[in-house]
Amino acid sequence: MKLYILRHGEAGPAATDQVRPLTSHGREQVEQVVAARHGDLDAVSVVITSPLRRARETGAVVARALNYAGELVVSDALTPAGSPVAISRLLDTLDAGINGRGDGPEQSILLVSHQPLVGQLVAWLTGQTQAAWMDTGCLAALDVTVCVPNGAQLLYMERPGP
Secondary structure, three states, rough: EEEEEEEEEEEEEEEEEEEOOOOOOHHHHHHHHHHHHHHHHOOOOEEOOOOOOOHHHHHHHHHHHHHHOOOEOOOOHHOOOOOOOHHHHHHHHOOOHHHHOOOOOOOOOEEEEEHHHHHHHHHHHHOOOOOOOOOOOOOEEEEEEEOOOOOOEEEEOOOOOO
């Protein structure tokens, strides 16, 4: 499975963290990264976002840029306080060829979430001891053999320009 992990774009202030909106710069960050990796992301079959506003808005920007016809799935497993193990369970429920169970074509899944979770997830899947730092709008691409510690290879990290 190809797993794409995207940190939401830059967000502005709000009364609570849950409702912080993307800024125009944040939208541009996401559009830039999607344009740079459009060929890879075009194969995405499922987009899952955190329920926080900035992540849902980031998912919508991605969906528009890719002409994604599917529904944006929202999951509490992708909140900033989520865990790699909870995400592994979420991915396992998708029956998307994870952990060697799928018999169809390789799936491509995009997760839209937050630091520190995105960095922890990349480190957990690739067997690193320190969490990766992912700036806003940063996209990590992984080739996942099994959704367990050290079960994936980091293919690249695409960072938006300034």
